[in-house]
Amino acid sequence: MxxxxxxxxxLVEVNGKVREYHVVEHGGAVAVVPIQDxxxxxxxxxxxxxxxxxxxxPAGCLEQGEEPLACxxxxxxxxxxxxxxxxxxxxxxxQAPGYSSEVLYLYIATDLSMGEQDLDDxxxxxxxxxxxEEALAMARRCELRDAKTVAALFHLQNWLETHRRARxxx
Amino acid sequence: MxxxxxxxxxLVEVNGKVREYHVVEHGGAVAVVPIQDxxxxxxxxxxxxxxxxxxxxPAGCLEQGEEPLACxxxxxxxxxxxxxxxxxxxxxxxQAPGYSSEVLYLYIATDLSMGEQDLDDxxxxxxxxxxxEEALAMARRCELRDAKTVAALFHLQNWLETHRRARxxx
Numbered sequence: 001m002x003x004x005x006x007x008x009x010x011l012v013e014v015n016g017k018v019r020e021y022h023v024v025e026h027g028g029a030v031a032v033v034p035i036q037d038x039x040x041x042x043x044x045x046x047x048x049x050x051x052x053x054x055x056x057x058p059a060g061c062l063e064q065g066e067e068p069l070a071c072x073x074x075x076x077x078x079x080x081x082x083x084x085x086x087x088x089x090x091x092x093x094x095q096a097p098g099y100s101s102e103v104l105y106l107y108i109a110t111d112l113s114m115g116e117q118d119l120d121d122x123x124x125x126x127x128x129x130x131x132x133e134e135a136l137a138m139a140r141r142c143e144l145r146d147a148k149t150v151a152a153l154f155h156l157q158n159w160l161e162t163h164r165r166a167r168x169x170x
Numbered sequence: 171m172x173x174x175x176x177x178x179x180x181l182v183e184v185n186g187k188v189r190e191y192h193v194v195e196h197g198g199a200v201a202v203v204p205i206q207d208x209x210x211x212x213x214x215x216x217x218x219x220x221x222x223x224x225x226x227x228p229a230g231c232l233e234q235g236e237e238p239l240a241c242x243x244x245x246x247x248x249x250x251x252x253x254x255x256x257x258x259x260x261x262x263x264x265q266a267p268g269y270s271s272e273v274l275y276l277y278i279a280t281d282l283s284m285g286e287q288d289l290d291d292x293x294x295x296x297x298x299x300x301x302x303e304e305a306l307a308m309a310r311r312c313e314l315r316d317a318k319t320v321a322a323l324f325h326l327q328n329w330l331e332t333h334r335r336a337r338x339x340x
Contacts, residue, residue: 007177012218021218047267048182048191091312096266097217140328142261151317154324158310
């Protein structure tokens with residue numbers, strides 16, 4: 001399997017001086033907040049980089065030439081079994097711009113129906129369904145430690161608030 | 171200057187199979203949300219990894235043996251000139267646990283007074299003061315693209331809400 005990133009160095013001029021920077025060149029990734037009946041679906045998996053099991057939103061790397069939305073649909077299905085009828089594009093952010101070029105496309109997926117989970121053999125993923133309020137409270141207590149998950153929950157919280165206001169005013 | 175991270179490989183067993191992972195071994199970092207008179211202080215700087223100027227909260231890497239809070243005070247002063255009399259520890263998260271061991275300690279800094287900015291010559295930083303609501307709106311539109319900044323604003327938004335409720339009920 002080709003790695004979705006490589007370690008490299010680049011020369012960049014800052015303040016008139018050329019400097020060498022160590023950089024992760026990354027092909028980009030997606031992360032999805034799946035919401036159904038007031039519950040969010042998270043995945044628990046071992047992260048070798050931090051020697052720990054983490055609870056995160058479903059996410060994965062773009063394959064060569066793959067469109068972000070197609071990747072989001074593929075990763076959501078593979079990791080959780082969910083298929084979503086409605087996709088809300090939140091935009092994109094940089095995961096760790098201090099040393100990585102990784103672009104991360106964020107989505108909220110709704111109108112879900114359950115199909116087959118389809119993990120490759122390097123993945124050992126447990127699917128966890130939680131009430132949205134519980135996930136938000138866990139993030140507030142830093143019990144959800146993955147930065148992209150917390151960033152996505154910022155968007156989710158504001159998205160839910162916007163929808164609540166829209167319902168109240170209609 | 172010693173790099174705060176290095177690229178390495180590690181062997182980890184997943185599903186009974188030993189696999190090789192490419193990992194950024196990182197010494198840890200801090201990020202600070204400075205708030206004064208309803209305004210947040212951000213820093214604009216060029217990020218060579220993404221070839222772009224980004225607007226982010228002040229942040230920086232732990233020096234060898236440095237305590238996170240001491241690092242937060244140092245980085246806030248160096249990058250913005252602010253000294254804070256009150257520090258709120260939000261906890262810590264992982265910046266990019268898919269491939270980096272980086273731990274990121276998050277703080278809200280209040281009761282600020284202005285001193286000297288003190289950048290080293292590899293830094294070219296512009297200090298930007300924005301109304302909190304404007305920064306939150308920019309994050310909602312993905313105009314703030316740095317994941318740690320968005321994650322910190324999740325905490326800020328909830329922290330402000332908790333304080334608002336505490337004031338209302340007192």
